[in-house]
Amino acid sequence: MRTIVRTPSSTPAPVAKPRPACAGADPELFFAHALSTVQIARAKAICATCPLMASCLDGALERGEEHGVWGGLTEDERSFLKRRAARGHVASAA
Template identity: 45%
Template sequence: MPQPAPRPERPFTLGEVFDDEGALSWQERALCAQTDPEAFFPEKGGSTREAKRVCVSCEVRAECLEYALAHDERFGIWGGLSERERRKLKRRAI
């Protein structure tokens, strides 16, 4: 099993996340790839409304959320959920 990459000093943008083959096919279809990435990584206390509105209609929302949960993403909106919402979801799953 491959080891996780070291954590960057800044959060990845969605366009910078790659798997062993060099790309994520679901990511190429993600609506966020056509949107300002700043919306998905708001400042602390900033609004997540714009990012979540994009996620609601995204065809790869489930894949995005699955990726974030599997890779313990700690920053940003992934699959329509904030970091706090993803933590709650993981706690309920245990």
């Protein structure tokens, strides 16, 4: 009679990548044509809980995203960061 012995796998389990907090949210909340102060506050509240907020903002700045809320900042706030960086102040928002 044969016996099968199972040994634990030496391959580590895959590490789950963090999901963006906005993944299940309505995109219109972040990208509506004219964001209201209520929409901005809701979008920023979601961003504030996101483990990827800093990388999201960095990516938006690198790509030159002009519309919507990215990494917890509005279009105007990202524009301010870009102008400030261009003048030689803080180069990274994170």
